[in-house]
Amino acid sequence: MxxxxxxxxxxxxxxxxxxxxxxxxxxxxxxxxxxxxxxxxxxxxxxxxxxxxxxxxxxxTTIFKDSSFLIYFKNSFVVVILSLLLMIIFSSLAAYALAFWRKKQARLLFFFLIAGMMLPIKIASIRILEIMKFLNLLNTIWSLIPIYVAMGIPIGIFVLTEFIREIPLELTQAAIIDGAPRFKIFTLIITPLIKPALSTVAIYNLVPYWNDLWFPLIFISDEESKTLLLGVTRLFGQYQTDWSKVLAVLTLSAIPVLALYLSMSKQFIEGVTAGAVKG
Amino acid sequence: MKLNKQNKHLSVEPSGWYWLLYIIPALLIYIIFMAYPLLDSLRLSFYTGSNSSNREFIGFLNFKKLFTDETLSVRYKGAFSHTIIFFLINMVFQNGLGILFAVIITTRTMKAKSFYQTVIFIPTTFAVLVTGYLWKLLLNPIWAGDTLSKIGLGFLARPWLGTKSTALVVVSLISCWQWMGIPTMMFIAALKNIPKDCLEVASIEGATAWQTFTKIKVPLIKPVIGMVTILTFVNNFNAFDIIFATETVNGAPNYATDLLGTFFYRIGIAGEHPIAIADPGLGAAVATITFIVLLLGVIPMLRYTSGDN
Structure with a gap:
């Protein structure tokens, strides 16, 4: 013993x-x-x-004074917040319908929509670039938002549909019998109940949105439209001989997500691993 | 009166068209910016021409060029094999250590578990670019060389990222450093799901830690091992940022760290040095092959992991 x-x-x-x-x-x-x-x-x-x-x-102080750092920061912020918002709204609406519409077509649509979880969107970049050129969005931060929303929708629908299906039917049944419109059921009953899942989906997508380099790199070259990370690549070149400044830039760009992570690490870890564990 | 009528109508089971209204916004964005460009990229690989107005169908010529053109085929084969090495190092090192860390952290009597868990996950929140630039400094022999030799660690001050024989391995290890948190957390979640009685029986029967691990834990978390493998596979076959940050898009030194991601960027988007004119058709061909490789890899893995339960 x-x-x-x-x-x-x-x-x-x-x-x-x-x-x-x-x-x-x-x-x-x-x-x-x-x-x-x-x-x-x-x-x-x-x-x-x-x-x-x-x-x-x-x-x-030099970075804040001499560079467009604040513009980069603002651009990233706007892009990430708007993308998250739209992604959440579109995914939860679709998930609501896919959870309640019990027909074969719904199942097919569900699988079509979540297939994107496995498909890396980068492969499609050449065509996406042409689409953005066609829509006249190149060199603006608006080119990033539809891509990020599209990237987030598969995981959003996947997690939220599962979550809505687990809501006891009695809760919605009663409202339906009372004659409540479906959309009201969504806003008044479903949305408050799926809040934890919404935050999971938001966190899951927040990190790749904020940390994405690829799409800003291929879409944007104008100084005023650069995102934080694209700006970091520029500042890296500018300060290359002055590593202490480079490190200050890196610290500043890492802090927002890091602070968020340290303040809510449990939800964060749950969010980032959510898609995979459930599958 | 009017309101009443409307309510009655809505209380019956809505038709498919009604539900479709809720799905349309997501569906449209998904189709226009993801599904369509993805499938159309496959079509594009059979065409030549730099923009949509001068496009010409050329059959399999892009693919042929990729495998037979003298310089191009060498680069492509290089990028392909580097990507496989990059994936394998990540697979073995990151996921192997990930399982070990998860087993340690889920040991019931261990202390400081949540501290370890929090720390392991920190690099995951960094942008790959930030990680890459940071390690570029750390591995720069000029930076800390003197201090390291003073404390007898001078052998560490070598141009790891600039030496052909070490660059790819070192870059892969940096990637492991960054992503270690993901497999670890996934394995932790899976190990926590193992019913307690299973482990109790094993401990009563006198099984060693190693036996419990190989005979009980591994078989029970097999689906998650499969998921982690798929994730590692898909992500590593698209790696770009880490090479961009540490070795430039050319996969320095002398293309030793050129991956499919950087090769695709140079060919299809930025244009290969020194001409710097992109060839979308050829780039699409690279993307198409990567797409097929991913499908061929992911589908059997999905079958394997979901077929057993």
Whole structure:
């Protein structure tokens, strides 16, 4: 018995060692990123791992003063919020119908719509580029929104339809007998009940929307329309000889999602893994 | 009176056309910006010409060019094999460690579980671009070389990303660093779903940790292992950002890290150096083959994972 618990104890020690090593591998680069963004240009070479002697904010003030960083930030913000909003509205409307419309056509539509979860939209980029050119949306942030909405719809419909199907029928039945219109049932009964699923879907899509580089890269070259990440590539080129500024740019661009994650890590992890586990 | 009539009408089971109204917005966006361009890209691979006005049907010529053109075929084969290596390293290293971490974190008597879980997931929230630029600095031998040699770790200060023999492996490992959180969390969710009695019986019968893992846990989480494999496969066959950030779209050094994603970008969208004119038809051919490879890979994997339960 004692031999067994000793073995168990040793195993725990080994487990902790493994986890601590990995945590170090994860946290050390982030530590380096943040502390070096507060150093001056040359001191990051002299003292790469230590804390700065004096916290120097000039990298950050220069970025805000001399670059279009705030414009990039605003563009990303607008694109992500609008895309999330539209994606949520369209997906939940469709999911409501697909959950209640119990016919063969509905099942076919459902599978057609969720097939996009497995298909990487990047493959279609050449055609999408031509469509955007045709719609005259190239070089504007409006070109990104329909793509992001389309990207998010399959997972949105998948998660929300499952969720709505699990709502007890009695809840809606009573309202139907009372003569409530279907749309009212959707807004007054269904929507409040699926709030957790809505936030799951929003978080799931938030990260890829905010962190997308590909579509801004192929759609946008105008300075005023650049998203944050596309702006980061430009600033990276501009400050290439000044790593402390590059690191400040990287820190600034990573902070929004990171802060959101740290403040609600449980929902975050649930959201990001939702699509996969349920499948 | 009028209101009453309307309500009566709505209380009967609505017809399909009524439900379709709710689906149409999602369906339209999905078709116009995803399904149609995807399928039309396949068609485009049989055409030549730089825009829709001068397009000409050329059959399989784009595909033939891809496999037989002297420089192009070398690049394409290179990109293809690098993508496979990139995928395999991610598959083995990221998902292997992911399972290990998940087993550790779901061990009931472990402490600090939620701390470990939170930390493992942090890099997932970063943009690949940010991760790439950050590691580009960390792996720059000039940056920390002196300090590293002072503490006896000078061997670490090497141009990892600039050396042909190490670049691809190192880039793959950076990608593992970033995405480790996803398989880990998926495996954790799956392991938590295993009924407790299964594990209790095993422990009463005196099974070792390794036996419990191979005989009980792995078979029970097989569907999730399949899902993780599919996700890794699909995502890695489209990787682009990580190469863009660390090695430029040319897959430096000397195309050693050129993946299908970067190759596709150069051929179909940006245009190959030094001409810099994109060839949409040829690019579409690259996309079509990637699409077929993904289908051929994903469908059997889906069958395999869902067929057993």
């Amino acid at each position: 004692s031999n067994k618990s000793l073995k168990k104890h040793n195993r725990h020690t080994l487990y902790h060692v493994i986890m601590i090593i990995w945590c170090f591998i994860v946290l050390f680069p982030i530590y380096v990123l943040i502390i070096n963004s507060f150093k001056t240009r040359l001191s990051i070479y002299i003292n790469p791992f230590g804390l700065p002697k004096k916290f120097n904010l000039s990298n950050y």
